[in-house]
Amino acid sequence: MTSRKIALGLARQYRTCPPADIRRLSEYQGQVLRHLEICPDCSQGWDDWEELLTGCCRLKESDYVSVEPVAAGQIREIRPEMGRWKDGFYINPPVVLVLDCSQDIASVAQIYHDTTLTGPGDVVLPNLIGFPHNIFVELWNKYDIRLQMLGEYFTRVSSSILEELRQIHSGRQNPSWYVMPRPITKNDPRIFFRSMEQDVGRLFALTVRKTLKERIAEMTAGLKQINVSGIMDIISGASPDFRWPQTPLGDALSFSDDASSSNMALAKLFTFASGELSDVELLTVNILQSEIIDGIQTIGGLIHPIPEGIPESDVFVVLRAADQYIDADTIQLDLRSGAFLAKFRNTSFQHGKTIILILRSLDGCGANA
C-alpha cells in the first residue's frame, strides 16, 4: 500500500530533476543552480541512486544496443539526449509504447511505472516478458514523434494486447486483465501528476498543430451558453477587421491587409474569461527571418512583449495568400523572450502574409490547465 502524495513527489523527481550526468556538465551550471533554488527535493542534496546503479551497470562489459527496427507494440525510451531544460526543470525523456508507426513518424503513448498514480484512461499492462516492472500506459497522453527520437527497446506487447488497448480506449470492451483505476477525486495528487505528464509529452511531441477551431472548442468546452460558432461571432463582432472566411475555419483567418509590412506580422491576442471573449489586443510582432530552408518555409520573429500566461500551444502562426490560409506545421516559442520559429511544409505560400493569433484563457481551461 502506498501513498499517492509520495508517489507524486517521486514522479516529479523522476521526470523533472536533472540526472547526475547532466548535473556535472559545466554548460548547465546556471540551470542546475536555478533548479536547486526551486526544487524542494534537490535543494536538500542530490540523491545518489543513479550513481549507485551506474556503478553496478559498469560491471557489464558493454552496453546492449538495440538494432530492432521500430514497430507497433514496442516499449522504448525516447533517447536520453533529447532531455531538455524548461523553466529550471530538466525534463527527462519518458518511456513510451509505440502504437503505430509510418516511415518516419511514430504514434506513441507515454508510460509510467508507479501504478499508485493510475487514473481513468490509464491501463496497467499485463505481465511483460523480460520486463521487471509493472507499468501503465497513459492512453489519454498520446502524441506523434519522429522515429529517430526513439532509443532503447525494452520489450513489446503482443498485437492482441495492442488491439485490446484500442478497444479499451474506444470504450467498447475491457479485457479480463483490465484493472479499473479509481476516478479522480478532489485535491487528488493525480491531477498534478497528469498535468506534469502532459507537459512532458508536449515537450517531445511533434507539434501537430491543432486548428484554431479545435482550440476554441477546447477553451469553451463545458460552457453551456456559448458554442464554438458563438465564440467566433463574438470574435468577429469584437474585431471588425477580423472576418471568418467561408473556407474551413481551421485553416482560415482573416485580417485587413493595411496594418502589415514585410517585416511586421499581423498579430492579435484574444483573451477569454468566464466563457466570453473579454479582450482583443493588437500586438507588435517583428519578422526577422522568412526563408525556405531544406524545402520548408521558415518564419522567425519576435512577439514583444509576450503576454503572460500564454501556453506555447495557443500561439497560431498562419500564412495567407489570395484568401487561402495554412497553419504552421510546427512552432517553437520561447515564452520568456517571445522569439518564435514557425515551419510550413507547404512552401506555396512563401509570399503570403504572416498572421499570428494568440488565444489566452483566464479560466484555467486552456491547454495547460
Add this chain to the structure above:
Amino acid sequence: MAEPPTQNHIQDWLGSPDGIRLLNQTAGAVCRYLSLYRIYPRFFNPNDPSISSIEEIRSELVRFILESGKVCQVLTGASSFHAKYLRQSFIHRCIDSVRVSGGDDFRVLYRAMNRVCRESGLFVIEKTKHQACRFSMKSGSLAILPLSEEDLRDIAFPNQLAFDGWLNHITHKRFLLPVLQYFWESVSRMWDNQPVWIELRAAAHWLLRFIATEGSRQVHFSEEAMTDAMFDEDSTTASPEKPFEFHFTNPAFDAWFDPDQVNRWASIFPKRLSDAEKAIFYLRHCIELELKAIAQRLQYKSASGPAYPLKKAEEKLASFAAELPWISPDDLNPEAFSLFREELCAVLKESVSAP
C-alpha cells in the same frame, strides 16, 4: 549482448570502497526522505537519524538489491528508467515494512478477517496470481489496484457500529462482518458503485488505523487470546482480565510537523514566481487587498489586470504543495500551514520591497 553481471559481481562491487561510498550517500538521501514523510520502517529509528540509522538503511539497501532477482535484473538494465524505478521500489518497500511491523496485530486481524469472509457466506474470497487474498460481495467483480493511503483515508469509521473496546471484540465475527461489509461497500462506491475485488490486507490495514496507539507503537494484542475469543459468540468468558484502552482515532489528524521543513518550503516557493506574481500574491494574500486596490496600487488599468497573474501564482502554489506533507488540502495541518503562510509573507515582503 554482453553477459550480465552475476549476483556475486554485484555483491563484490557493493562491498568495494566505491560501492560503500555510494550506498552511504543513497542511504543518507533515503534517511532524509523517511524522516520527512515520517515513514518509520522497522530498520529505521527516527530518534536517531544519525550514522547508525544510515548504516541500518545501507544494510537494508544491500539486502534489497541482492535478495531479489528482479532487482538484479533492473540493475543490469543500464538505463536511467530502471535506475530511478529502484528508488521508488525501495521507498514503497519501506512503507510496506512500516505497515507489517505492527506484526502480530496485523496478522491476527488479517486471519480473523479471512475466516469471517470464508465462513460467513456473504463474501466471495479468492487468491490472486500473486497469492494475495482478495474478497468481494459479488462474483464477477472488477479487479482494482491495491488501495492507496489516500483511498483508505477516505473511508471513515462507521459510527453506527458499536464497539465496546474489549480486545477480543475487535476480531469477533459480530463486529468484523458488518465492518467488512461496510468497507467493501465504501470501496465500491469510490469506484462508481461498481462491484470490486479488494485485497483483504487492505481491510486489515484500514481497521488498524483506528486503533489507538501507545507512544509510537500500536497496542499489541496477543494472538493466543485473540484466537481463543475470535469465533466465540458468547465471548464474555474469554474476555481478558481488563479491557484494553482502545479508542477509535482520526488517523488523518496528526499534530506533528517539522517547522524547519515548512520554513524551507516557504523560502523556496517565491523563487518560482515572476516579479508581478510575487507582488500581486503578496498584496492579495498577505496584505489582503481586493483586486481593485491591487490594480490601483500596481497601476493596472482595471481589476482584471492582476487577476490572471494572481491565478497563476495560486496555481503554482497548489502544484508546489501537492507533493508536500502538512501544507496541501488533502492532509492539511493548520498550524503548519499558518507557519508556512507567515514565513512566505515575510519572504515576499522582503522581495517585493526590494528595489
